[in-house]
Amino acid sequence: MLLSLRMLGQFGAVNAGVAFAWHRIALAAYVARQLRLPLNADAPLAATLVPTGHLGLARTSLARWLTGQPPSDEDSALLADWLNRREHDTVLYAPAAWESVLLPVWDQHTIAWRRVNRSDWQVTNCARAHGFDELAAFRLREPPASAAPIVSVPGDPRALFTRVLKMDMLGLMAIGGGALARAQTMATDYAAVRRQGGKLIAAHAAVQQLLTDIESARLRVDQALGSFGLALDEVDLGAVAASRIDVHKHLCHAANQAVQVHGGIGYMRDLGVEKILRDQNMLRLQAGGIHDARQFVAGWKGASA
Known part of the structure; x- marks a missing residue:
């Protein structure tokens, strides 16, 4: 792992925005493999990932769920709202030509995932961000009738x-x-x-x-x-x-x-x-x-x- 981190550091020394984009693309490929989703070999840089929702890291509710505690009703409500893509925009920083994004969702008291095609959700271009000049900024919103299926995690979703x-x-x-x-x-x-x-x-x-x-x-x-x-x-x-x-x-x-x-x-x-x-x-x-x-x-x- 240290080798991977040192390589990311080298990329960051050249251009932090591009390094960030590569980092999230690599994470998307990793999660897709874990979920046994097919990868597009012809467009390896087209898929990216957003690992969180709004409300930071879901306050203390996410930590309690990840450590194996059964979520209370309050925790479940907060986690569902944290990953509610219909009510809250998801901000994405990515290369302008991205085609899909992997997103965690709260489903049946656990975290599952969705791979969303750009054409399936409401995507709005944002004004240039404070940094990451090489990337574009977008706001994503799930439409009322989303075609993106929920993908359950084989094994332990917490892990x-x-x-x-x-x-x-x-x-x-x-x-x-x-x-x-x-x-x-x-x-x-x-x-x-x-x-x-x-x-x-x-x-x-x-x-x-x-x-x-x-x-x-x-x-x-x-x-x-x-x-x-x-x-x-x-x-x-x-x-x-x-x-x-x-x-x-x-x-x-x-x-x-x-x-x-x-x-x-x-x-x-x-x-x-x-x-x-x-x-x-x-x-x-x-x-x-x-x-x-x-x-x-x-x-x-x-x-x-």
Whole structure:
């Protein structure tokens, strides 16, 4: 798994938006294989995946269900609303030519899946997102009479969904770490040639502090990903979610520090460092975001206590 995460980090260093698209395409292929759905060999990049609904990670209800607790009526109602694609839009960031998307659904008190063809649902183009410039943004809405069948999970649906969430969160951290590594190189190289006040800005204490913040965040993500170098099923989902809350906060802060090292030119799109900051913010919002994830972690830890 560490090899896969390092590869994602390398892709993220080149272009975080494209790396994110590849990551979700790979997850879609993985889930399709688990569900024994046919894959289109002629269009391997046409299918993508959205692993969550609205309401972040469904507060504490999803955590309780994933840890094997029978859902209460309140949990079932929240989980059904969380994955209700008729009442709530599903936001998708993907290549403009996507053809289908895999989505989890709440069915008969468990999570099943749907593979939705683009032509079968209401799809609205959105304004360009904050980051991910290479991707297009869409809002999906299930029509009243959807033709997309519900696909039950062979075996344990909890195990599959847990693996998907772990792979998605770890991948997002790896992409963010790669993007920050590139921002660090850009900031360090710039500080080594830019002069102000008669000396290189790398010699100024304020810039040294900015560079230290970037290095600290890069080490933090490296250590976090290294701590999950186990077989996937041995990795604790609650620990991954908690680590992601911490890591993405520091990734966004460090990317902002890289912009600050460059001064005013850092805000110019010609340079590219501001794009890394925007992409980090977009990565932070995926897989339910990091703010509501705190409730998920609380539910997970409470269930395992």
